[in-house]
Amino acid sequence: MxxxxxxxxxxxxxxxxxxxxxxxxxxxxxxxxxxxxxxxxxxxxxxxxxxxxxxxxxxxxxxxxxxxxxxxxxxxxxxxxxxxxxxxxxxxxxxxxxxxxxxxxxxxxxxxxxxxxxxxxxxxxxxxxxxxxxxxxxxxxxxxxxxxxxxxxxxxxxxxxxxxxxxxxxxxxxxxxxxxxxxxxxxxxxxxxxxxxxxxxxxxxxxxxxxxxxxxxxxxxxxxxxxxxxxxxxLGTPHMNFVEGKIETVGNSVFFNFSAGKIELPARMNECLNAKNGRDVVFGFRAENVSIASKDDKKSSINAKVEVVEPLGDRLNVYFNIKCMTSEKWLVANLDPHVRLTPGQTLRFKLNMDKTHVFDKGDTGKNLTLQERAEM
Ligand SMILES: Nc1ncnc2c1ncn2[C@@H]1O[C@H](COP(=O)(O)OP(=O)(O)OP(=O)(O)O)[C@@H](O)[C@H]1O
Ligand SMILES: [Mg+2]
The missing domain is CATH 3.40.50.300 (P-loop containing nucleotide triphosphate hydrolases)
Structure with missing residues (x-):
């Protein structure tokens, strides 16, 4: 041994x-x-x-x-x-x-x-x-x-x-x-x-x-x-996207509120976050969990401007800019290579909310949304 x-x-x-x-x-x-x-x-x-x-x-x-x-x-x-x-x-x-x-x-x-x-x-x-x-x-x-x-x-x-x-x-x-x-x-x-x-x-x-x-x-x-x-x-390439904002609880729902909008967080996070109304947090999502929203799909999506398109062959990295009050914030999506996007174009990116995280904004940056691992 x-x-x-x-x-x-x-x-x-x-x-x-x-x-x-x-x-x-x-x-x-x-x-x-x-x-x-x-x-x-x-x-x-x-x-x-x-x-x-x-x-x-x-x-x-x-x-x-x-x-x-x-x-x-x-x-x-x-x-x-x-x-x-x-x-x-x-x-x-x-x-x-x-x-x-x-x-x-x-x-x-x-x-x-x-x-x-x-x-x-x-x-x-x-x-x-x-x-x-x-x-x-x-x-x-x-x-x-x-x-x-x-x-x-x-x-x-x-x-x-x-x-x-x-x-x-x-x-x-x-x-x-x-x-x-x-x-x-x-x-x-x-x-x-x-x-x-x-x-x-x-x-x-x-x-x-x-x-x-x-x-x-x-x-x-x-x-x-x-x-x-x-x-x-x-871990992960490109790095996880991080956006700063606040938790907002409305009734039984919990939202992530940031300068460019408001996103309803998935129900699995309610228990961890519903007592944290007003807390400064960092919302995190990976590039592969972003897709392009369909026309009438407003939920879980962010309005943004395409800045840079990087073809990798099998995938496409798209850097997009969300409108923040005072500063620019570039985020990245890893998309199917067949989508046609042009720098300067504005559209809505949809997030796979199942794969998102909310971290404490403080020094430790603790993941606030981890629940006990389900029994295998
Ligand atoms: N002999 C030494 N005396 C004083 N400080 C040291 C000594 N050896 C390493 N350190 C410091 O200890 C820290 C850890 O060093 P270590 O070599 O373990 O890092 P590492 O994770 O292997 O980094 P790398 O990826 O660059 O190899 C560093 O800040 C380094 O400057
Ligand atoms: Mg070393």
Whole structure:
């Protein structure tokens, strides 16, 4: 069993900067968890504490059934894959992959067999005699993975392993990594600031911001039910649209009232919002939940001017401007590519209200409209 458990982990660097604040994370045996967040949020620090490369200020880390706080990195039985591969340039691919095993005094035959198996899994059997400089970026990354696989560790720790690759290769390697995990089923913790990588790779994703874990859940759950405005805005391309306004309750109905109009909120939000008349809030909706309203469809729609049309091939991003009293506010819709729109044109955009959110306007930006998850 290789569960990895972080309990109340704190990291304060010399000088007093608190990079990780009371992090709790329970990673199950065989699970693939992705830690995602913007630059500087504490991802690498967290990973390095798990690896033992960084001292923990307070809290406890367990790998398998051992508390590892005081165990040296080399005895933690984990393998780390870095962004810059860290291959030895003067060694062949074989020797790079064998290096860690030889250090651990495995027999020659055992080393050869493990390297061969890993090379086969990664499709690099023919490269074993080459030196790293004679490899492409993708091949180097495979060697770096190979070096981790041969050790058969309790857990893999990945720190942005694909970020040195070009966009196309990143996507290919991402799929390979997922397939690799499905075969090896080794507990994996993967750090990235790329939300697409997080969504596609993780059994669960852990969103971090300013040293604090914001939400840990399955990717679609985090995408559809973000706990706060930060998480909502971080996941998804284009970013979620946010509009500031106020809650207005009229009888049994609840409205979002903003400078360009008033939208009736769906009944599912009544319970959460009907005591919040007059509260400053931020209304959020994703670009894919916007469509063009039919002529007599005034409900749940916003009157707006088309500003920029961006064809993506399979979809169309349309930036539209809602009339606000003093300032302009650009929002974005992701539409079927066959609609014909011209910049300057005015029309009504309809929102799929089932997928909208209302966030607190204050610092926390808490999602005010999350109800308990329905029993599966
Ligand atoms: N040795 C150090 N001493 C002091 N502060 C540090 C040290 N290492 C990192 N930090 C700070 O801790 C914070 C978290 O750093 P960390 O490297 O964990 O971020 P990250 O989430 O991995 O970011 P990135 O996506 O840019 O790699 C940053 O503000 C960073 O400046
Ligand atoms: Mg980092």
């Amino acid at each position: 290789s569960r990895v458990l972080l309990e109340n982990i704190v990291k304060v660097y010399q000088g007093g900067f608190e990079a990780v604040k009371d992090a709790c994370l329970d990673i199950a045996d065989r699970e693939f968890v992705v830690i995602v967040g913007p630059s500087g949020c504490g991802k690498t620090t967290t990973l390095r504490m798990i690896a033992g490369l960084e001292e923990i200020t307070s809290g406890q880390i367990s790998i398998g059934d051992r508390i590892v706080n005081d165990i040296a990195p080399k005895n933690r039985d984990i393998a780390m894959v870095f962004q810059n591969y860290a291959l030895y340039p003067h060694m062949t691919v074989f020797d790079n992959m064998a290096f860690g095993l030889k250090l651990r005094k495995n027999s020659k035959a055992e080393v050869a067999s493990r390297v061969k198996d890993a090379a086969e899994i990664l499709g690099i059997e023919k490269l074993l005699k080459r030196k790293p400089k004679a490899l492409s970026g993708g091949q180097r990354q495979r060697v770096a993975l190979g070096r981790a696989i041969v050790r058969k560790p309790k857990a893999f720790l990945y720190d942005e392993p694909l970020s040195n690759l070009d966009a196309k290769l990143r996507v290919t390697m991402r799929t390979e990594l997922k397939s690799l995990h499905q075969r090896l089923e080794t507990t994996s913790i993967y750090v990235t600031h790329d939300q697409a990588e997080a969504m596609t790779l993780g059994d669960r994703i852990c969103v971090m911001h300013e040293g604090i874990i914001q939400q840990v859940d399955q990717p679609m759950e985090v995408y559809n039910r973000p706990v706060n405005r930060f998480v909502a805005g971080f």
